[in-house]
Amino acid sequence: MERARAGALAGSPVHDQVVPAGSSSSRVIVHVDLDCFYAQVEMISNPELKGKPLGVQQKSLVVTCNYEARELGVKKLMSVRDAKEKCPQLVLVNGEDLTRYRAISYKVTELLEEFSPVVERLGFDENFVDVTEMVEKRLQPLQSDELPALTVSGHVYNDQSINLHDILHRRLLVGSQMAAEMREAMHDRLGLTGCAGVASNKLLAKLVSGVFKPNQQTVLLPESSQDLILSLKHIKEMPGIGYKTAKRLEALGISSVPDLQTFPSKILEKELGISVAQRIQKLSFGEDNSPVTPSGLPQSFSEEDSFKKCSSEAEAKSKIEELLASLLNRVRQDGRKPHTVRLTIRRYSSEKHYNRESRQCPIPPHMIQKLGAGSYDAMTPMVDTIMKLFRNMVNVKMPFHLTLLNVCFCNLKAVNTAKKGTIDYYLTPSLSTMSHPGKRSFKMKETHMED
DNA sequence: TGGGGTTAT
């Protein structure tokens, strides 16, 4: 298919090695990370906030803040009390309603999808883009005399020198140019700033994107990979190693990246299971073969509220109605239909850090249909089915104390666009019988056969 | 400690 030729600037189109399309062997990944996203959205909504120290508040927390506030000592997830103490001039806006954040977040993802359809969301403010194919398309037509004009955009990690004879360097440089174009488009079209990291996999792209911090970008060349991962002071900073795993690793005497690199694999596999052990040990070497998985449409919609105390069924019902009203609007705008509802609660407890329980059930088909237009008809029956889930979890005859309610719609299915009278219409399970509940499902087949 | 999300078991 393609010969590998060792470094040649001679010969006309430059392609000393070409990675087969879809190969995982050498990729160019861009990680895009918006600067203090919620605060940026708030400053766009109300430009008078610009230039002032701004925090976005959810309940008693400042969940994020702009750079003016950071310079005055405010940190992410700081309590409002501490933040006001540190910075009495801090302006706070309520950020409990995520509607605008979510809408702009998806605009960012859609913009990035114009560059490559392979975009994976991570939270509301981060995206991975696999630009491998586009990079190849830009590099292949280049003649060797055009190579000197190939330059990096933004920072190079470690100030490593670039070798244009190295095809991996060339690819990553083109990746850095694409990252710059993405950030420019985000700024011009959406008024948003952010960082980008360019590297050969998701782990490294994500780690390198944070090296130069607001509104800058950094590319990692392969020779500096070890320096990047060794710059982590603790394994908990490694994306993929969370709170639980870090605690278990520490119990094994593993706290640094070199600790994890050199720890005996067999023992690690026995302690954490083969899957987690192999994955995180590879991460410790900067290796990550996980693909950029296009996120596409969301898999679920949920709304939640936390509070000091909810101890009666009536109170819970009223809170659930609020959550549900918002959810019904969202689901109606999405157009797809959820086939499952889930209710999650958190019970008050002094010790337990993470305690949540959930119950889910299928949404009855007659309710699924009502989710479409007015959506008010859907409310009452839906509340009733959610309250059944509630009573299944909470013994309402006994005292209880809840601190959170979450309602989630999932198992979303595309609504059927099959037209009446077509083969698809009759082949679609329960579509042709949907409007006549009295008919039995074998009727569908008969009707189909007769046509 | 908020208000979301995802995948694996």
Add this chain to the structure above:
DNA sequence: ATAACCC
């Protein structure tokens, strides 16, 4: 249904 991870 839970547990882990991410923001």
